[in-house]
Amino acid sequence: SQTIHQWxxxxxxxxxxxxxxxxxxxxxxxxxxxxxxxxxxxGLQLLFYSVGIGQISSEVPQNLSASRPQDRQxxxxxxxxxxxxSGFYLCAWKGGTGDVYTEAFFGQGTRxxxx
Amino acid sequence: xxxxxxxxxxxxxxxxxxxxxxxxxxxSMFDYFLWYKKYPAEGPTFLIxxxxxxxxxxxxxxxxxxxxxxxxxxxxxxxxxxxxSAVYFCAASYSGNTPLVFGKGTRLSVIA
Numbered sequence: 298s299q300t301i302h303q304w305x306x307x308x309x310x311x312x313x314x315x316x317x318x319x320x321x322x323x324x325x326x327x328x329x330x331x332x333x334x335x336x337x338x339x340g341l342q343l344l345f346y347s348v349g350i351g352q353i354s355s356e357v358p359q360n361l362s363a364s365r366p367q368d369r370q371x372x373x374x375x376x377x378x379x380x381x382x383s384g385f386y387l388c389a390w391k392g393g394t395g396d397v398y399t400e401a402f403f404g405q406g407t408r409x410x411x412x
Numbered sequence: 413x414x415x416x417x418x419x420x421x422x423x424x425x426x427x428x429x430x431x432x433x434x435x436x437x438x439x440s441m442f443d444y445f446l447w448y449k450k451y452p453a454e455g456p457t458f459l460i461x462x463x464x465x466x467x468x469x470x471x472x473x474x475x476x477x478x479x480x481x482x483x484x485x486x487x488x489x490x491x492x493x494x495x496x497s498a499v500y501f502c503a504a505s506y507s508g509n510t511p512l513v514f515g516k517g518t519r520l521s522v523i524a
Contacts, residue, residue, distance in 0.1 A: 303455075331511055340418075340516035341456070341501060356511075387455050391512075398444050398463055401503075401512050403455030 299324035303388045303404030310411055316361075316375040318407050320388030323369065328390040330371040331401065332363055335385040347371060383411045415439045416504050418515035427524045431489040435502030435515055438483065442504040446512065447476060447487045450499045459500075460487070492522045 303320045310316060322328050332344040343356045345363035353363050360379050364372045371388055385408050391401040417436045425431045433447075443464035448456035462469040462476045462485070469476050475488045489496055499519050503512040 329511075333514075341503075341514035343511050343513070346511045385453075389455075389512075398461075400446055400458040400461060402458070403448075406453065406455050408453065 299390075299402065301388065301390055301402055301404045303407060305407060306405065307408045308410070310378050310409065312380055312411055313377045316373070316378055316382070316409070318373040318386055318388075318409075320371045320373075320404055321369055322371075322390045325369070325390070325392070327368060328392065330365060331389040331391070332371065332373050333387045333389060333403075335387065335406075337384070341387065345373070378411045380411050383409055385409075413438075414515075415442075416502055416513050416515040418500075418502055418518050420518050421516070422519040422521070424521045424523060425492045427494060427522055428491045431487075431492045431496065431520055431522065433487040433489075433500050433502075433518050433520065435485045435487075436483055437485075437504050439504070439506070439513075440483070441506045442513075443507060444505050445476070445478060445485050446503045446505075447474075448501040448503060448514075449496075450501060450517070456501055489520075492520075494522050494524050496520060497522045 300323045331346045333341045347365045361375050387406045388404040389401040392399045415438050446461040447459040449459050450456040460471050460474045460476050462478050478485045499517045501517045502515040505512050
C-alpha cells in the first residue's frame, strides 16, 4: 500500500533562517506531488506541484521554492523565512498519468511558526 | 480569484440530524469534485468524490450531490455524529494532471 511521510511535524524558526521540509512517498511510482499551505483562517492554498523529476510548477510567487530530486521525494525550501511564511504545510500525492479521476492523499503536515 | 467557494465558515448541527455542507465553483472546466475532512494538526483525509457525469454519489452516511447547471455541490451527512466534528473542504479538478483546487473549508460541529 502507498504511504506518505512528511517531517518534521512542528518547527519553530527565526525570521531570516533557512527552511527545508521533506516529503517522501512509498508504494507508488511517478506520482504527482504537491505542496499546500493552510494559513490561519484560510483554505488550502496550492504552492507547488510536480508531475516528474525536476519538473516544478509554482502557483504563487513567494519566498519559497520546491525541488524534486527523486521520483518520490519532494522538498520545500526557503533561503530566508518571513513572518508571513508561518502556517501549516501539507505534502500530497496523486496517481500520475492514467489515474485522472482519483483523490490526492495527504501527509500529516508540518506546523511552521516563524518568530 | 476563488474558483471553489465554501461560503459558510461554520455549521452547528444536533447529533442524529442531517448536516448539509455547500460548495460553489466558477470554473466550468472542473469535472471531478471531492470532499475532504480535516482534524486539527492533521492532514486532510478523503471522504467522497463525484465526477461530472453523475449527479449523486453515496457512501454510507455520506452523499454528495452535484448540480452542474448551478455549479453547486453539497455533502449530506446522515445521521450526524459527534465524531464528524471537523473542518470539511470541498475540492475540484479537471481532466489530466491538474492539481486539486480547494475551498476555504466549513467547520462542522455536531452537538451531542
